[in-house]
Structure formats: C-alpha cells, structure tokens
Amino acid sequence: MTKVSIIGQGYVGLTISLFAGDKFDVTGFDLNHKIVDQLNLGNSHIEGVASSKLKALIKKNHYRATTNGADIANSDIVVIAVPTPLTADRKPDLSFIESACKTIGEHLTKPALIINESTSYPGTLRKFIKPAIERYSSAALNHMYAISPERVDPGRTDFNQRNTPRLFAGLTSEATNLTRDFYSEFCDHLVEVSSPEVAEAAKLFENTFRQVNIALVNEFAQISHALGIDVYETIEAAATKPYGFMKFSPSAGVGGHCIPVDPSYLAAIAEENGAPATFIRRANQVNREMSKYVVDRVATDCGGSLVGKSVLVVGVAYKPNVADTRETAAELVIDELRERGAVVQWHDDLVDQWRGEKSAPLSDADISIILTKHDNTTIKSILASSPYVFDTTGKVYGATSL
Numbered sequence: 001m002t003k004v005s006i007i008g009q010g011y012v013g014l015t016i017s018l019f020a021g022d023k024f025d026v027t028g029f030d031l032n033h034k035i036v037d038q039l040n041l042g043n044s045h046i047e048g049v050a051s052s053k054l055k056a057l058i059k060k061n062h063y064r065a066t067t068n069g070a071d072i073a074n075s076d077i078v079v080i081a082v083p084t085p086l087t088a089d090r091k092p093d094l095s096f097i098e099s100a101c102k103t104i105g106e107h108l109t110k111p112a113l114i115i116n117e118s119t120s121y122p123g124t125l126r127k128f129i130k131p132a133i134e135r136y137s138s139a140a141l142n143h144m145y146a147i148s149p150e151r152v153d154p155g156r157t158d159f160n161q162r163n164t165p166r167l168f169a170g171l172t173s174e175a176t177n178l179t180r181d182f183y184s185e186f187c188d189h190l191v192e193v194s195s196p197e198v199a200e201a202a203k204l205f206e207n208t209f210r211q212v213n214i215a216l217v218n219e220f221a222q223i224s225h226a227l228g229i230d231v232y233e234t235i236e237a238a239a240t241k242p243y244g245f246m247k248f249s250p251s252a253g254v255g256g257h258c259i260p261v262d263p264s265y266l267a268a269i270a271e272e273n274g275a276p277a278t279f280i281r282r283a284n285q286v287n288r289e290m291s292k293y294v295v296d297r298v299a300t301d302c303g304g305s306l307v308g309k310s311v312l313v314v315g316v317a318y319k320p321n322v323a324d325t326r327e328t329a330a331e332l333v334i335d336e337l338r339e340r341g342a343v344v345q346w347h348d349d350l351v352d353q354w355r356g357e358k359s360a361p362l363s364d365a366d367i368s369i370i371l372t373k374h375d376n377t378t379i380k381s382i383l384a385s386s387p388y389v390f391d392t393t394g395k396v397y398g399a400t401s402l
C-alpha cells in the first residue's frame with residue numbers, strides 16, 4: 001500500500017490524514033507529543049475531524065501518529081501542512097517549513113513525491129522547499145515536488161475535501177501527474193494550473209480578496225454610522241443586485257490563521273520584487289484599527305471614559321462555533337480597552353482558557369461587547385449580562401450595533 005506521511009497534524013494535516021487514510025497507509029508526523037499521544041488513542045483535537053473516524057482508521061492500521069522522524073523514512077508521498085505565521089514585525093515566517101524540510105531531508109531514504117499544502121508566497125516550493133530538502137539530505141534522491149494549497153474552512157460542513165475544488169501543479173509533469181492521482185482518491189474536482197507559482201499566488205489572492213473586502217465593509221460601517229444610516233440594512237439593500245456585488249459583513253476586525261496573515265505574504269513578495277502592495281497594506285491597517293473604532297464608539301456611548309468600568313468581551317474565538325483564537329480580533333480590542341483603564345474580562349462558551357485567563361461568567365458587567373456570537377450563546381443571556389451591550393456581529397437585536 002502507498003505510504004503517505006503528513007508533516008503537521010493540525011487543522012490541515014489531520015483533516016487530510018483522515019481523508020487519505022481511506023486509501024493509503026498514513027503516518028501523521030507532529031512535533032507535539034501531547035497531540036500525537038492523543039491521536040494514537042483515537043482522540044481528535046480538531047473540530048470537524050471526528051474521533052470515530054480516527055479510531056476506525058487506527059483499527060484498520062491505516063493511520064498512526066508519531067514524533068519520530070525515522071517513521072517517515074520509506075514514504076512514497078509526503079505532505080507538508082505546518083504553520084506559516086508572521087514574525088513579530090509581521091513578515092513571512094518560514095521557520096516551520098524549514099523545520100519540516102529538515103525532517104524530510106534527514107529521514108527520507110528513497111525518492112518521494114513531496115507536496116506542500118501550507119500557504120506561502122509564490123516561489124516557496126521551487127526556491128525554498130526543494131533547496132532546503134536537498135540541503136538536509138545526505139544523498140541525492142531526486143524527489144518530485146508539487147503544491148496543492150489547502151482551502152479547508154474549519155467548522156464548515158457544506159464544503160469539505162471531497163467537494164472543494166483543489167488547485168495543484170508540480171515542478172515537473174511527472175510530479176503533476178502523481179499529485180493528480182493522489183488527490184483524485186478523495187477530491188472530486190481537481191484544477192491543474194501551469195506552475196506551482198500560479199497555485200501559490202491564487203491561494204494568497206483568494207484570501208487577500210476577502211481581507212480587502214472585509215476592510216472595505218468595515219470602512220463602510222464607519223461611514224454609515226457617521227451618516228446616520230443603518231449599515232446592515234444598506235448592505236442587504238445592495239445585495240439585492242443580482243450581479244456584480246458580493247456581500248461582506250462588518251466586524252471588530254479579522255481573525256484566524258489565514259485572512260490576517262496570508263495577504264502579508266503577498267505584500268512581502270510583491271514589495272521584494274518592486275511591486276507596490278498599497279491596497280493590501282491599507283486593508284490590513286483598516287481591519288486592525290477596527291478594534292480602536294469599536295472601543296471609541298463604546299467609550300462615547302458610555303460617557304467618554306472607560307476608566308474603572310467593568311467590560312465583558314463576549315466571544316474571543318475568531319469566528320462563530322469554533323474554539324480557534326488564532327489572530328483573533330479580541331486580542332486588539334481587549335488590549336485597547338485595558339489601555340484605556342477598563343477592567344476587562346471575557347466570556348466564550350467554547351474557549352475555557354486563553355492568554356493565561358479563564359472565561360468569565362456571562363453576567364454582572366457595566367458594559368458587554370460582542371465580538372463573536374456562537375449559536376449556543378443566547379441573545380437573551382448576552383443582553384442580560386450588562387445594562388449596555390455593543391454588538392459587532394449584527395446578530396444581537398436589542399444591542400447597540402456597529
């Protein structure tokens with residue numbers, strides 16, 4: 001049976017492991033011992049990835065997790081699914097990819113197809129991953145290289161690995177063909193593009209499109225408020241146009257692993273090549289400054305000063321119905337509130353602990369600010385949590401809205 005090793009067992013890596021596990025012998029490699037131990041017991045740590053499926057694959061001997069690089073030695077296919085965050089100064093951080101390349105280079109003992117699913121800028125496969133793996137390999141194994149950027153949307157049930165079209169391209173036609181064979185086992189719609197760089201750029205452009213449109217609607221929310229117009233009603237009105245308009249909703253900012261991060265990868269490579277990325281940079285700024293706008297609005301409504309006021313931030317996950325807090329806008333909002341002297345706690349029905357703090361009860365505040373509303377957090381309970389409730393989600397009727 002074809003042996004597939006997947007480097008990184010997070011949202012992307014575990015999801016792909018379980019789809020691939022139906023047809024292949026899958027080894028999930030991760031540096032995190034706790035995650036690996038739990039996975040080998042059949043316990044999924046990813047929402048939307050069922051422990052029952054994991055257990056079934058383990059029982060069939062189609063899946064096992066490991067922290068030992070030697071276990072990937074005789075792989076036919078290796079998929080890279082490790083984080084690609086930003087550095088402290090918001091530049092691309094390829095250190096996790098570098099470390100994955102080290103594992104691959106040091107341990108593979110025969111030629112393999114190496115596919116990158118991690119999001120990065122055009123040229124990463126050709127100019128970073130291939131040379132890094134070759135540098136770490138003690139023998140010239142002539143691996144094949146391909147890219148297939150991941151499009152999974154955690155928590156989403158209508159689109160999954162099978163029905164979400166998947167872009168792919170190899171550095172050689174043989175790599176392209178083998179990549180098509182691999183994904184066609186569990187994806188119904190494969191879209192071959194002419195080079196890895198096109199696939200890498202398309203992935204970044206998809207998320208930049210969202211980032212820029214979210215910034216636009218966030219700016220529009222501010223304009224609407226200044227003009228005394230209801231932003232939500234206006235967006236719904238515009239959305240009745242059957243063509244040429246796509247609806248986006250305002251918020252306290254963007255969160256998650258992708259939208260606040262990926263556009264900066266595109267901007268960085270653009271600027272490195274002498275192309276301006278002013279639009280992308282400005283959109284980032286508008287989204288990041290929404291936290292300040294929200295706190296300004298709340299302060300104005302509450303008499304100007306927030307000093308000593310108890311503020312409850314409701315929902316710190318970056319989107320509804322997931323427990324994921326990566327890059328959440330709640331961080332900027334809470335920091336801004338604390339800088340202005342507010343006494344801040346947060347409540348999230350899906351997040352117990354975050355930044356060393358625990359979720360507080362949904363009650364007894366002077367001010368509540370809703371950043372994310374999970375389905376099981378009721379409007380009634382939010383409205384009862386304080387005398388003044390500010391809603392950035394557009395879902396809590398009865399609260400003051402953006």
Ligand SMILES: NC(=O)c1ccc[n+]([C@@H]2O[C@H](COP(=O)([O-])OP(=O)(O)OC[C@H]3O[C@@H](n4cnc5c(N)ncnc54)[C@H](O)[C@@H]3O)[C@@H](O)[C@H]2O)c1
Nearest residue numbers: 008009010011012030031032081082084099100118119150
């Ligand atoms: N989460 C999403 O919705 C999503 C969607 C599309 C694309 N992506 C992209 O996919 C990539 C992975 O994202 P994710 O959400 O799965 O990240 P994640 O943080 O959920 O998981 C990454 C895993 O990789 C492990 N890891 C880190 N370095 C490692 C190494 N050197 N070797 C082995 N394991 C290592 C971590 O321990 C972690 O378990 C990123 O480039 C991301 O931008 C993510």
